[in-house]
Amino acid sequence: MKWTRLSMVLIAGIAGALLLVACGADPTPTPTPPPPPTATPTPVPVAQPTEAPAPDPTATPTPDAMAMFEAEKADLLAAAQEEGELQAFFCCALGDGTADHIRGFEDKYRIKVVFSGGSSREQAPKVIAEREAGQYTLDVWSGGLNPAIPTLIPGGVIQPLKPLLFFPEVLDESGWYDNRLHWFDQPDNEYVIGWNGSGTTAGIAYNTDLVDPNEIQSFWDLLDPKWKGKIIIRDPREVGSSGTTAFYYMNEQLGEEWLTRMMTEMDLTLTSNARQAAEQLALGKFHLCMWACGREVQRLEREGQPVDDVFPHILAEGASISPGGGAFYVLDRPPNPNAQKFFANWFLSREGQIFAQKASESQSLRTDIPTDGVNPASIRNPDVDYFILGSQTDYQEQLESALTVVRDALASVGK
C-alpha cells in the first residue's frame, strides 16, 4: 500500500507539474507566425501614406504639409495601436538601460514593446532558421553592422528602411552629424542606418597612475619598446572589436605595417573579457588597454579607480566615429508592420534619439538634441573631423583584409 501511495504521489506530481506548465506558460508566447507569403501579413492593413509631395527637408514645412503629416502619423499610430505591440531585438549599444526608458514610449503611444536582447551572433542564425520555417517574429533590430551587412541583407531578412521614413524631423538632414543621414549598406544606402556616433580621442584606455597621456602623441608611439608587455587588448579577432581594427588598417598613416608590428612586437596580452582587461588595467598590471575597453574603464573610473579613456588631445593620425553596435534596421515581413513603421520613425526622431542616448549612454548622430545622460567620454569634439567608419563602399572588404592581417600576425607569434 505504501508504494501504491507513492506511485499516486509521483503521478500526481507529474500531472501537477504539467498543469503548472500549462498555467504558467506565457499567455503571449512568440506571436503566431504570419500567414504564408500569399496572404496579407496581418489583419491590420498598413496605413497608406496620404498623397502628398515628398517633404523637402531643407524647407520649413508649410501648414498644409504639416497637417497632412500629422494626419498620416495619427493614422499610422492608430493602426499600430490596433496591432498593440512591437517585436524588437535590442543589443549592443542599446543595452540594459532600454528596459527602463522604453516605458516612456509604451505609456505615451500605448504600444507594448516586446524586446529581447543578447548576442547578435546568436540572434542572426535564430532569425534565419525561423524564417526558413515560415516564422516571422521580429519587427525591428538595433545592433551592429555585423550581422546586418554580411548576413541579414544577403539572407533577405531585412527590408529597406528608407521608404518607411516619413517624419520630417528624421528626413531633415541638417539635424544629423555631417548634415546627412548615415547609411552603412553600400552602395544601396537604404537598409542600415547608424544612430550611434560617440566620439573617441584615441580609443586607448590607460592607468592614470602609470601613464601620462601626453607621452603618446601618435599611434606609432605605442610601438616604443617601453610599452612592450604592458598592453592588454580585447581579442581583435572577435567580431565585437573589429571596428577598431578596421580604423587602424584603413588609416593611411597606420595601415598593415602598424597593425602587424603592434600584434607581433609588443608582447600583447589578449583577453575575450573586457571587464577582466579593464580591472587588470586598474590594478596596474598593465599600463594601456586597447580594442574596446572603454565601457568597462568608464565604469571603473566612476568607481574611483585610477583609469581613464579620454586623452587631452587627438592623436596625430586622427580619430574615428563608428556606429559600433548602434545601427538600426527593420525586418522583412514584420508581424506588426504599422508598429514597425511608426517605431522606426519615432526611434530616429529627436524623442527617440533622446531615449537611445539615455539607454546607451552614447551620443547620437543627431546634432539637434541635448547630450543629457551621455557619458562625457563619448561626446564628440566639435573641432575634430572624425573618420566615419563603415560608410566606405569597400568597408567590408577592408575589414576582412584587416582581420586577415591580425589573424596571421597573431598566429605567427603563437596566439
Added chain:
Amino acid sequence: MAVRSPTGVIGTRRTPWVRPGTGTFIMALLLIVFGFWIFAPIVVILVNSFNIAGINQPTEWSLENWRIAFSEPGIFTALRNTFVVYIGYKAIGFPIAILIAWTLARTNIHWSYGLEFMFWVSFMLPGIATTIGWVFMLDPDFGLVNVAIGYLPFIEHGPFNIYSVPGIIWVHLMGNTISSAVMLLTPAFRNMNLSLEEASRVSGASNLRTMMRVTIPVMIPAITVVFMLNLVRIFQSFETELILGTPIDFYVYSTKIFQFIRFFDPPLYGSATALASVVLVIIAFIVPLQRWLTTRRNYATITGSFKPGLIDLGKWHPLVFGLVLFLILLLTAIPVLILAGGSFMTRVGWFSSTPTYTLSHWQDVFANRFFLSALRNTLIISLSTAIVSPILFSMVAYVLVRTRWQWRSVLDAIFWMSTAMPGILSGLGLLWLFLGTPILTPLYGTLYALVLVVIMQGKLTSTQLIKGVFLQMGADMEEAARVAGAGWWRTYFRIWIPLLMPTLILIGTFNFVIAAGTTSSIILIADRGTSTLSLLALDMMTSTVGQDLEGAGIVSLFMVAQTAGIALIARKFGLQLGVSHTRTAREADRPTGSTAPAGAIH
C-alpha cells in the same frame, strides 16, 4: 525458472509479462523517439558542415570547413593542452572523489548525509564564481593568499599564480570535478553489501585493503560511468580556460571551437562542427568499453540476502572528518563569499571602490522587469525536469539492463551520441529540430519547448547512473515479486522504485540543477516571455554597458537557493527510503531481535 546472465538480467524468454512482441514494440518506440531527438540535430549540423554555400545560395558541398578547422594554427597544441588539463584535474580529483564517496557511504563518519549534501551545494554553485573567487585569492600580484604570504619573514611574495596550468587545474578541482563525482558516486557506494567487505576482513585484510580490493572493484560500473560521463565532455569546458588561459596564451580545444563562432561573421559553424566531431571518436571507444566493463561479470550487491552496515573509522575518525570538512570549506566558502558578499559591493572583491558597499545591485535585480517571470519559468522548468526525468530514464535504464531485447546496445550508443556536440552547436541543432519538425513546431516559443529540452538534457547522466544501480541489484527480488503474482508495473513501483529511490532523488536534484543553470541548449529557443534565471544572468554577464557580475551573482543566489530548497525537501523524503546503513559492521553482526532491523531495506 528465469534465465539469468552474469549481471542478473532476466531473459525475455522466461518473462511472461513482457512478451517478445511487446519488447519489440517498446524498443522500436524508444529507438524512434530518442534516435530522432538525438540524431536529427547532430546529423543536420554534420551535413551542414559540408555545405559551404553562403546564405540564400544554392548548396555547395565541400570539405573546406573541415580543412579550415584542422589547419587552424595551434589546433594540435590546443588538443594536447586539453588532455594535459583534463588528465591533471582528473588524476587528482577522481581518486579523491572516490575516497570521499567511500568515506561518506561506507564508514560511520559523523553527519555523513549532511556532508554529502554540502557537496551537492558545491555542485550547485556557478563555475564563474569559483573562478573569480580563486583569482582574488591566487592572483600572482594581488591575490589575498600571495599577499598574506608576503607578510611572512624571509618571503618577499607568495608563490601562487592562478594564470597558469596548475592554476587552471586547481580551479577545476575546486569547481565541479570533485563535487560532481562525490555526488554521483556516493549513492552507489551506499548500495554496497557489507557481507563482501566482511569476508575480506575475516580473511585478514585491513579497511584500506578491503576498500581497494573489494569495495572499489564491485563499484566498477558506477565509477566507470561517472568517469566516462566526464570524458565525453572533455571538449565542453572552456570558461575557466578562457579566463585564466588566454592571458598566458594557453588555448584548449574548446577555445578553438569557441573562436570559430566568435571570430567570424557569419559564424563558422561548419568548422566548429568539424572540431567538435572529434568527440565521436571518443564515443566510439567508450560505448563498447563501458558495455564490456558492465557485462563481463556480476556486480550485484543488493539481493534478498543484502546485509547493511558501516565500517568503523575508529581512531581515524576526527582526522578524516576534519579533512572532509576542510575540503568542503574550500569548495563552497570561496564561491559563496564571492556571490553573497560581492552582491553588496560596488565591484566584487574591490575594497577600493567608491562606495565600497552598496545595495544598488539588489535594487537593480528586483527592479528588472524580467526577473519575476524568469524566476517562475525556472521553477516550472526545473521542477518538471526533476519529477519527470528520474521516472522516464529509470525505465529506459531498466530496458537497457534488465531485458534481453534486441537493439539495446544501439539505444545505449544513441544516448552516448547525445554528447557529441557542445553547447551552442547542439542549441542550434535543437532550434532546427523544433522549426523543422511539424509535430514540434507548435511548441516553439512556449515554455513546453524548454521543458522538453531540459528534460532530455539529462538523459545520458540519468540513464547511465540508474543503469549502474540496476547492475548492483540482484534479480531475485523481482523474481519473488513476480512469483507472488505481481505484474510488471506493480513490481516496478513496489520493488524497483523504492530500491532506486536515493538514486532517483539524486537524479531529480541533479537534473534540477542542470535545468536551472542551462543556457546554451535553450538560448535559441527561449524568448523574453520564456526566459529563465540562467539566461537573465547570462544577459547581465554580457551586458554592453559593463559586465554586471554582481547582478548575475544575485540571480545565481536565487538559483542556488531554489535548488538547495528542493534538494533538502527531496532528500528528507528520499532518505526514508532505499537502502539504509545505520549500524557499524560490528553492530551488524549482533542479532537485533527485531522483525525490522535497522539497516534493512525499507
